[in-house]
Amino acid sequence: MIDIHCHILPGMDDGSADMKESLNMARKAVEAGITHLFATPHHLNEKYVNVKSNIIDRAVRLNESLQEANIPLTIHLGQEVRIHRDIFTSLEKEEILTLDDNGTYILLELPSGKVPTYTLEVIYELLLKGITPIIVHPERNKELIANHKLLFELVQEGALTQITSGSIIGNFGKSIQSFSKKIIKHNLAHFIATDAHNIGSRGFTLQQAYETITKTYGIQRTYYFKENAEQLLNDQSPTIEKPLPFKKKILGIF
Template structure:
């Protein structure tokens, strides 16, 4: 199994706070059948100032620790990228990473407010040759009143990534409902 969205890199965002926790996360992932994992810390301007260079260094460091601990998990560079007006340019110059240097990247809008011109930004990204993967839309609080935006984003070429815990109801009824609707 391939995990395309993880916050396993220690100390880069609100995910793993330590190498010990990252190793435990890796052990659990492998026990659940994960063989490959994209390391996708948040990139949020003004909050999580991550980029391709520091994420790649963190992935290399964790890979070394996994080898020392004999944990068979292949890691890849990526990011959970918060929307920004200059995102197409940042992806094009490589300062914001895509998933394993592909055209695909995790595209995260704000959780509580539908940003203006989100569809325009998505079209700019697609026209620039990238494929946005909208992260966990079932958990966005604005999906209740703007489900049509998620449908339109998908129709223009954005892929959709659901969180497994949403599908089994761990994030509540609303996330479960929209997970089922999106599936």
């Protein structure tokens, strides 16, 4: 399996602290059936600044260490970029790292409490530059939880989304699990990823999430998410299903 979002690079953010922990995470990822991982350290959130060149250096080193340790996992380049008014300055300075450094997709993080007023504008401007933002874990954003329609608008504008596997299996509570399922039901989710930070509570739960998705929506939906991750890895466009708007009252709709 392919995981497009995780914090496995050593000593960059609140994920792995050092190379030893990164190798332990890698072993767990392999045990969990993952073969390719996009390493996506935080950038421009209130705590961490991790520019492209630093991420590339660290990813190269981790790939070398994985080979030395005979761990069959390949690390791909990525970055989790917090939405920010300075995002375009950071882009001009070549601090932003698209997935696999291909210039076509980035992971875009919203602050957990709100959706900034300039979000649609940033999505629009990124798309104009040929970069498609993949909004990470929208199911955990308080404003989107309160206003589902806003998520529909962001996807209509051209953003894609990634739901975190732990949300689907209930690790973040019932309401986030329920919203995750609504997002999938309304064709507003395009990828599932672990957002793994460690080998404990924030680990590699991709397989469990896919099992839940298969049980709830059938195997085709799981194939859809797996194939989309493969498309990213192969530098091809993922499949985008037509988003379905939320009705005014959603009763028992899963």
